[in-house]
Amino acid sequence: MRLKFTKMHGLGNDFMVIDLVTQHYKMDEDTVRQLADRNFGIGFDQMLIVEPPTSPDVDFTYRIYNADGSEVEQCGNGARCFARFVKDKRLTAKNEIKVSTSSGKITLHLQSNREVTVDMGEPVLEPKAIPFEADQFASEYDFEANDQQLTLGAVSMGNPHGVLVVDSVKTAPVESLGPIIESHPRFPQRVNVGFMEIVSRNEINLRVYERGAGETLACGTGACAAVVSGQLRDLLDPGVKVNLPGGSLFIEWAGKGHHVNMTGPATRVFEGQIYL
Numbered sequence: 001m002r003l004k005f006t007k008m009h010g011l012g013n014d015f016m017v018i019d020l021v022t023q024h025y026k027m028d029e030d031t032v033r034q035l036a037d038r039n040f041g042i043g044f045d046q047m048l049i050v051e052p053p054t055s056p057d058v059d060f061t062y063r064i065y066n067a068d069g070s071e072v073e074q075c076g077n078g079a080r081c082f083a084r085f086v087k088d089k090r091l092t093a094k095n096e097i098k099v100s101t102s103s104g105k106i107t108l109h110l111q112s113n114r115e116v117t118v119d120m121g122e123p124v125l126e127p128k129a130i131p132f133e134a135d136q137f138a139s140e141y142d143f144e145a146n147d148q149q150l151t152l153g154a155v156s157m158g159n160p161h162g163v164l165v166v167d168s169v170k171t172a173p174v175e176s177l178g179p180i181i182e183s184h185p186r187f188p189q190r191v192n193v194g195f196m197e198i199v200s201r202n203e204i205n206l207r208v209y210e211r212g213a214g215e216t217l218a219c220g221t222g223a224c225a226a227v228v229s230g231q232l233r234d235l236l237d238p239g240v241k242v243n244l245p246g247g248s249l250f251i252e253w254a255g256k257g258h259h260v261n262m263t264g265p266a267t268r269v270f271e272g273q274i275y276l
């Protein structure tokens, strides 16, 4: 069968976006892996699926697959592209769009300057819920990986994140330590790993080794988790510019009990069709 798709990106974190509201197909992990291949497939960090709502309080269901085929709970850059996609495809006329993911509900706001702000909800800090093995919440945890003693923040933005503070993102051991922490037994569902350099209380540089995708040019939930972790460690103020290899996001968090807001661009690259 023929399936139409749109290739999009949020700061270089790239997506294959498929409308399964007007098209019908049952996606599976093997197909995702084949299509994610940058030589033999379309190539992407994540596949985003638009499905009809499953409850009356949301407009759509938002499903996300990593390039390795694993279905995951949340994707921040993807959420901004999702909003632009459903508006451009006229699947909705709204500028405020509510979607459900497997980890909860989020709200997407299309701005007049074509940027998108996403209310990502409250960060989850309770270790069991992240999930992360620790007796109780702490703003940072002692952590051993690769025979090194590290200090790490643990936050869920719907999906799990570990955040390390580094002197410079240029020299951070993203490729060597990233995969080791990603699969560390203290994170039973694996983890996204952020390497955060503090520039000032309102600006950080960040690289993220993503679970199921490797290092990407940007990670929206990673940016939110880094800002939450930086504030909990008293390194950052509530509004922070996050510089990623693919560009910058603006993240706002007023502290425990508050939602995290993420603002940034969403870009369409091309339209395509595949035969499955």
Ligand SMILES: N[C@@H](CCC[C@H](N)C(=O)O)C(=O)O
Pocket (backbone or CB within 6 Å): 013, 045, 046, 066, 072, 073, 074, 075, 076, 077, 078, 159, 160, 192, 210, 211, 212, 213, 216, 218, 219, 220, 221, 222
């Ligand atoms: N690129 C994303 C996160 C995608 C999911 C992540 N790799 C996971 O496994 O949780 C973002 O922009 O947030």
